[in-house]
Amino acid sequence: MPKENCLIxxxxxxxxxxxxxxxxxxxxxxxxxxxxxxxxxxTRFCFEDFKSKELFALTCDSLGITCQDG
Incomplete structure (x- = not known):
């Protein structure tokens, strides 16, 4: 599976x-x-599209949970 749209x-x-x-x-x-x-x-969260990954990153930020590209 491709990992370009993933966050750890x-x-x-x-x-x-x-x-x-x-x-x-x-x-x-x-x-x-x-x-x-x-x-x-x-935990690596992967999405099929870039937009979903970016929205998930914003969600993590709003919840105060650290995430990074992965």
Whole structure:
């Protein structure tokens, strides 16, 4: 799977569950797919389109959760 539209997030427990819900909502709104993978330093959230990735990054920022390109 391509990883150009991925972000690595450092979150666990309920915060990670919240992010999964937000990722699903964003991807559904864009009619695009998404998935997660384990990363060395967190969880990698990947989206089929760039716009969804950017919206997810803004969501992470608004929740005070650190994310980086991955």
């Amino acid at each position: 997030v450092r979150a666990a427990g309920q915060r990670l569950d919240l992010l999964r819900g937000e990722a699903a909502r964003i991807a559904k709104g864009a009619n695009a797919g998404w998935w997660t993978d384990r990363a060395e330093i967190g």
